[in-house]
Amino acid sequence: MAFTEPPDPGHARTLAELITGLRLLKAWAGGPSYAQIADGVNRLWTAAGRPPAERTARTTVADCFNTGRARPNTDLLLAVVEVLHPDPGYVAHWQDMLRVVRSRAEAATFVQAQLGLPEAIPHFTGRRAELARLCAVLGGAAGGQASAIAGMAGVGKTGLAVHAGHELLRAGRFDNALFVNLRGFHPDPGQPPVDPAAVLDSFLRLLGVPGHAVPADLPGKERVYRERSAGRRLLVVLDNAHSEDQVRPLLPDERGGPVLVTSRLELPGAAQLRLDVLSPDEALAYLRRTVGSERVDQEPGVARRITAELGRLPLTLNLAALRMTAPAHRSWLLADHLERLEQRRAHLRLDDAVDASISLSYDHLGEPERRALRLLALHPGADLDVHGIAALTGTGLEEATRTADRLVAASLVRRREADRFELHDLIRAFGMARAEDEDVSSGRRAALARLLDYYAFASATAMDHYAPRVRDHRPQVPDPGLPIPPLTDRASAAAWLEAERANLVSAGLHGVASGHAGLLSRILFRYLQTGGYIREALALHTSAMESADPVARGHALVSLGATHSQVGRYDVATRFAEQALDCFRGAEDRSGECRALGTLGAIASWNADFARSAGFLRGALSLAREIGARAGERTALTNLGYVYGRLGRYAEALESHTKALAIDQQTGDLSDMGRTLLNIGDTHLRTGRHEEACGFFHRATAIAEQAADRDLHLEALLCLADVSLELGRTGHARTAHESAVALAADLGILHQAARAHLGLARALTAMGDPARARHHWLTAREHHRELGLPDPEEITAAAGHSVTAGG
Numbered sequence: 120m121a122f123t124e125p126p127d128p129g130h131a132r133t134l135a136e137l138i139t140g141l142r143l144l145k146a147w148a149g150g151p152s153y154a155q156i157a158d159g160v161n162r163l164w165t166a167a168g169r170p171p172a173e174r175t176a177r178t179t180v181a182d183c184f185n186t187g188r189a190r191p192n193t194d195l196l197l198a199v200v201e202v203l204h205p206d207p208g209y210v211a212h213w214q215d216m217l218r219v220v221r222s223r224a225e226a227a228t229f230v231q232a233q234l235g236l237p238e239a240i241p242h243f244t245g246r247r248a249e250l251a252r253l254c255a256v257l258g259g260a261a262g263g264q265a266s267a268i269a270g271m272a273g274v275g276k277t278g279l280a281v282h283a284g285h286e287l288l289r290a291g292r293f294d295n296a297l298f299v300n301l302r303g304f305h306p307d308p309g310q311p312p313v314d315p316a317a318v319l320d321s322f323l324r325l326l327g328v329p330g331h332a333v334p335a336d337l338p339g340k341e342r343v344y345r346e347r348s349a350g351r352r353l354l355v356v357l358d359n360a361h362s363e364d365q366v367r368p369l370l371p372d373e374r375g376g377p378v379l380v381t382s383r384l385e386l387p388g389a390a391q392l393r394l395d396v397l398s399p400d401e402a403l404a405y406l407r408r409t410v411g412s413e414r415v416d417q418e419p420g421v422a423r424r425i426t427a428e429l430g431r432l433p434l435t436l437n438l439a440a441l442r443m444t445a446p447a448h449r450s451w452l453l454a455d456h457l458e459r460l461e462q463r464r465a466h467l468r469l470d471d472a473v474d475a476s477i478s479l480s481y482d483h484l485g486e487p488e489r490r491a492l493r494l495l496a497l498h499p500g501a502d503l504d505v506h507g508i509a510a511l512t513g514t515g516l517e518e519a520t521r522t523a524d525r526l527v528a529a530s531l532v533r534r535r536e537a538d539r540f541e542l543h544d545l546i547r548a549f550g551m552a553r554a555e556d557e558d559v560s561s562g563r564r565a566a567l568a569r570l571l572d573y574y575a576f577a578s579a580t581a582m583d584h585y586a587p588r589v590r591d592h593r594p595q596v597p598d599p600g601l602p603i604p605p606l607t608d609r610a611s612a613a614a615w616l617e618a619e620r621a622n623l624v625s626a627g628l629h630g631v632a633s634g635h636a637g638l639l640s641r642i643l644f645r646y647l648q649t650g651g652y653i654r655e656a657l658a659l660h661t662s663a664m665e666s667a668d669p670v671a672r673g674h675a676l677v678s679l680g681a682t683h684s685q686v687g688r689y690d691v692a693t694r695f696a697e698q699a700l701d702c703f704r705g706a707e708d709r710s711g712e713c714r715a716l717g718t719l720g721a722i723a724s725w726n727a728d729f730a731r732s733a734g735f736l737r738g739a740l741s742l743a744r745e746i747g748a749r750a751g752e753r754t755a756l757t758n759l760g761y762v763y764g765r766l767g768r769y770a771e772a773l774e775s776h777t778k779a780l781a782i783d784q785q786t787g788d789l790s791d792m793g794r795t796l797l798n799i800g801d802t803h804l805r806t807g808r809h810e811e812a813c814g815f816f817h818r819a820t821a822i823a824e825q826a827a828d829r830d831l832h833l834e835a836l837l838c839l840a841d842v843s844l845e846l847g848r849t850g851h852a853r854t855a856h857e858s859a860v861a862l863a864a865d866l867g868i869l870h871q872a873a874r875a876h877l878g879l880a881r882a883l884t885a886m887g888d889p890a891r892a893r894h895h896w897l898t899a900r901e902h903h904r905e906l907g908l909p910d911p912e913e914i915t916a917a918a919g920h921s922v923t924a925g926g
Contacts, residue, residue, distance in 0.1 A: 125204050128216040137220050141199065142184055148203040153181040159202035160195065193217060218631075218665065230313045231501055231621055232299035232321040236356065237535065239285050240278035242409050242437070245401030249392060253283045253379075256390055257354065258292045260377035263370045267360075267380040270394035272304065273434035273545055276381035277358050279394060284354055284379065293376060296354040297322055300501070303361030304383055304544060310501075312361035315368040317654060319344050322369075330651025332869040335686050341368050349374035356381075359544075363387055402426035402436060409440035410453075418453040425453060428460045434545065437530050438480040445483060477549045480529050487512075491522045492531055493558055494566045495542060496550025499629045500622035502541040507622070509602050510573035511566050516602040537618065571635040572599035574619070574626045578642045581612035586645040588791055591750040592714070594641050616646055620655060627659040636663040637671030644678045648685065656682045673702030673711045677718050689726040696722060713742040713751045717758065724762050732762045753782040757795065764802055772802045789826035793819040797831075797838055804842055812842050833862045833871055840878050844885070853882040860895075873902035 125147050131137040145151065151159075154177040161174045175195060183196050200213045256266050268276045287293055299321070301313045319340035323333050326347040334340050348355075348371040355375075360366050360382040366389075370378055385391055397405065406422050407415045415422045429435040442448060443456055481489060494511045495503075503511075509519035523540055526532035532540050542550065554563060579596040584606055606612050616623075627639040640663035647656035660682060663675035676699035684692035696719045703711035720735030736759040743751035760775035776798045783792040800815030816838045823832035840855035856879035863872035876899035883892035900910050 125209065128213050131216055131220055134220050137216060138184060141196070144200065144203050145184070151203075153177045153184075156180050156199055156202055160198040163198055163201060230299060230302075230317045230321055232297060232318060232325060233536065234295060234297060234325045235536075236281050236284045236288070236296050236298050239282055240275075240433075242405065242440075243278060243282050244405040244408055245397055246275070246279055246282075246394075249279060249394065250283055250286070253279070253392060254286055254290075257283065257287060257377050257379060258290075260390075262373040262375045262377065265366065265370060265378040265380055265386070265389040266392065267382060267386045267389035268392050268394050269382055269385045272383060273432040273543075274394050274396055275433035276394055278433060280356055280358065280379050280381050284356055287354060292352075293354040294352040296356055297325065298356045298358065300358045301360045301365055302501070303359045303365065310499075312365055315365055316340055318369055320654065323347065329869050333651060335653055337368060344369075345372045345375065348376065352376060354379065359383075360386065396431040397426075397433065397436070399423060399426065399431070402429075402431040405433070405436050406440060409437070410443045414443075414453060421453040421457050425457050425460065428457065434543065435477075438477060441528070441530050442480055442483055447483075474549065477531070477546060480531055481549070481553070484525065484529060484531075487514075487518070488522055488525050488529075489553075490558075491519075492526060492546075492550050493554040494563075495526075495532065495540070496547045497554055497563060497567060498570070498622075499567075499625040502535060502539045503622060504537075504539050504604070504618070506577070506602055506604055507570065507573065508540065510570045513566070513569055519602075539618070567629070568633065569599065569601065571626050571630045571633060573601045573603065574623055575635055575638050575642065576601070577603040577606070577615070577619075578623060578639060581606045581615050582642055582646060584609050584612040585616060586649070588788055589645055589750070591748075593644075594638060596638065596642070616643075620652065624655045624659045628662045631662050631665050634666065634668065634671065637666040637668060637675060639663070640671075640675050640678055644681075648681060651685075653682060653686060669702045669706040670708045670711055673699045673706065673708065673715065675699075676702060677711075677715050680722060681718055684722045684725055689722055692722045693719065709742060709746045710748060710751070713739050713746065713748060713755075716742065717751070717755055720755075720758060720762070724758070724765075729762050729765050733759065733766065736762060749782055749786065753779050753786075753791065756782070757798065760798055760802070764798075764805060769802055769806045773799065776802060789822050790828045790831055793822035793826065793828065793831045793835065796822065797834055800838060800842075804838075804845070809842055809846050813839070813846075816842060829862065829865075833859060836862065837871065837874055837878065840875075840882070844878065844882055847885075849882050849885045853879065853886065856882055869902050873899045876902065 126140045126143040128137060128140050131140055145156075157175050157177045157180045160180065164173060164175075165171075175198075179192075179195065180199060183192065183199055196217065197210060197214055201210050204210075253266065253268070260266065268280055270276050281298075284296055284298075288296065299313070299318055301318070302310055303312050316337045319337070320333055322344055323340065324330060326344075328343060328347060332343075334343060353371075353376040355369065355371065355378040357366055357369055357378060357380045360380050362384070363386050366378075366380055366386060380386060380389060385393070396402075403415065403419070403422055403426060406426060410422075425439065426436065429439055439456070439460075443451070443453075448456070481492065484492070491508065491512050495508065498507070498511065505516065505520050505523050508523055509516050512519060512522065514522070523532065523534075527534045527540070531546055532542060534540055576596045576599055579593065580603060582593060583590055604611070604615055606615055623639060623643060627636040630636045630639070636659070640660050643659065644656075646652075647659070657679070660675045660678040664672055664679065666672045666675065676695045680692040680695035680699065682692075683689075683695065696715055700712060700715040700719070703709075703715055716735050716739035720732045720739060723729070723732035723735060736755055740752060740755035740759060743749075743755055756775045756779040760772045760779065763769070763772035763775060776795055780792065780795045780799065783795050796815045796819040800812040800819065803809075803815065804812035816835055820832065820835040820839065823829075823835050836855050836859040840852050840859060843849075843852035843855060856875050859875035860872065860879060863869075863875050876895040880892045880895035880899060883889075883895065903910060
């Protein structure tokens with residue numbers, strides 16, 4: 120096949136389509152072999168000064184042309200494009216499209232599911248036959264069986280699904296429900312349909328699976344989801360689905376409950392209920408309920424013409440009814456409202472009467488509310504709270520609250536649980552169009568900049584309470600002078616971070632050029648790491664990696680390395696950390712270099728390469744001392760002590776931990792001090808000095824209680840229980856392990872729960888209670904399998920505080 124022009128990547132919407140374009144480009148260039156392309160790439164990289172170790176191979180180049188890849192190697196793909204068509208403008212076009220396509224793919228991972236249903240739609244009218252049929256089907260459906268409500272936008276699919284769900288819950292047919300908006304037909308191309316893997320991640324957490332126990336792969340998530348939903352009387356509602364492929368992984372098996380899907384399309388394999396607009400009588404009945412029977416009955420013919428003008432869509436009828444009942448329009452005749460509706464026809468932008476109906480409510484608002492609606496439509500996330508509204512609009516909290524209440528009262532914004540606000544897709548499309556028409560681009564950019572500044576500062580404030588021990592590792596964020604929530608302790612910080620997680624990552628994806636991606640990547644690193652939010656972390660850190668600032672890029676690379684190491688991808692993790700080291704050294708950033716060296720040491724340690732790990736950590740320690748970074752010095756000493764202990768170099772391990780303790784005592788951080796005491800006790804335990812170990816473990820326990828650090832308390836309990844068992848104090852070991860089992864379950868820390876059950880089984884075995892011991896062995900084995908670890912018979916539980924990666 121011959122081409123006169125190279126393929127245009129601008130037509131690609133997905134990564135698969137972009138790779139298809141790459142294949143066409145290869146054909147346009149004469150069909151060179153993968154080996155020839157690899158030679159060309161290596162010549163380009165050598166000329167650019169890249170070291171020989173980074174040369175690519177034929178098989179790696181061939182992998183670039185594989186449409187099944189989840190995440191492309193950006194540098195290599197662009198180098199391939201340059202080899203095939205070395206025009207700078209053309210390569211830059213590919214770079215832009217690659218960024219757009221990848222951003223869309225990453226945005227598909229952000230979702231906020233909920234346990235329980237949204238509030239029922241007020242003034243629900245008609246649909247008796249549909250409701251009866253739906254309740255009958257769902258009430259008698261087998262587990263995993265899907266029923267679907269299909270229909271056009273605004274026809275009331277979600278309202279019917281939620282209403283039916285509430286009726287079934289009230290009737291006791293189900294105990295609870297899972298609800299999620301799959302964002303199948305969002306007006307913003309930056310908000311693509313949600314990835315089913317992300318939905319399962321959210322579902323599993325709502326069903327009680329700790330973040331670190333959620334499998335990384337889609338088949339693993341499906342397996343655990345079906346296990347956790349088995350035997351539960353649970354209704355699953357999948358709202359606004361895009362396709363059968365999006366729904367299929369979210370179906371429980373026959374042991375779970377039924378599924379209700381809403382979509383603009385009919386979904387194969389599901390029991391279909393096609394929802395049409397309201398009948399003329401139902402639409403009229405709706406107006407009688409909302410506008411008032413007396414007014415409607417005075418002009419029934421006009422009322423029917425109004426419902427016809429509005430397409431008998433529940434969404435547009437609701438908006439019109441609100442206008443008709445507003446104080447300023449109660450004296451209007453229905454004929455006056457009909458005349459105004461007919462006048463709006465000439466200015467439609469959305470389909471049929473939708474734009475006219477929304478415009479009636481929009482035009483009735485004051486300019487502050489109209490402006491707020493336009494700006495809310497630009498918000499990169501799914502929902503936001505009143506503080507986010509204040510940031511977007513640049514107003515105080517009281518004014519933002521009044522604005523939100525007025526928009527809710529006008530039914531232009533929906534209030535979700537916990538006072539969060541969202542827009543219907545049609546209203547978002549309306550608001551985006553009006554923003555283009557009525558707001559200058561500089562004003563729109565300023566609003567988004569305020570929002571990103573707010574998210575950065577509020578995130579930094581939250582993280583100071585969530586992870587105060589690593590405060591010095593995070594950048595300082597100036598106060599933008601915008602109101603933020605009352606983040607005063609770890610509980611309030613954790614709740615805010617959980618509620619805003621999808622928004623914060625979306626803000627990072629939209630804030631590459633402004634530097635907010637790099638900022639949020641560094642601020643949120645520890646939260647995403649400890650919470651097990653691997654997908655979000657990869658998306659945010661990958662966006663930050665595109666920063667023009669080499670230091671920001673270096674920190675993003677370190678964070679990517681630490682994140683990959685969490686799921687055992689040590690080779691990939693090492694490459695990212697090595698690239699980060701080059702960035703920091705090139706920028707002469709000694710602090711960043713220290714972090715990269717420490718992360719390389721941690722990764723090597725997790726890969727059981729302790730000798731190599733010690734080399735990196737000694738380098739990090741030397742550099743931290745040279746630049747006076749006490750927090751970095753303390754982290755390096757702690758990690759080095761851990762590694763020395765695994766190498767059997769106990770005297771050096773004890774020396775490192777003792778020096779770390781001196782820093783802890785100077786800084787006054789009780790949690791750090793407690794963990795260092797545990798490490799010192801662990802070193803004594805490994806050398807057979809059990810009584811000395813007990814003393815340090817008891818001191819750590821007292822500090823944990825003083826600091827109210829429940830994680831530290833759990834670690835100390837486990838250490839005390841282990842040493843008690845070693846000393847033959849089986850009664851004390853059993854009591855400590857039972858306390859640890861309860862605390863680990865309360866905290867949701869699966870690996871520590873496994874260790875506690877395993878220790879309790881050993882204690883009970885020593886006390887001659889094999890039946891109870893077997894129960895705890897089996898529980899520990901189940902936890903190990905959930906974590907992807909070997910069965911407990913094949914391992915020995917280790918005490919002590921583990922290595923920290925990423926800084």
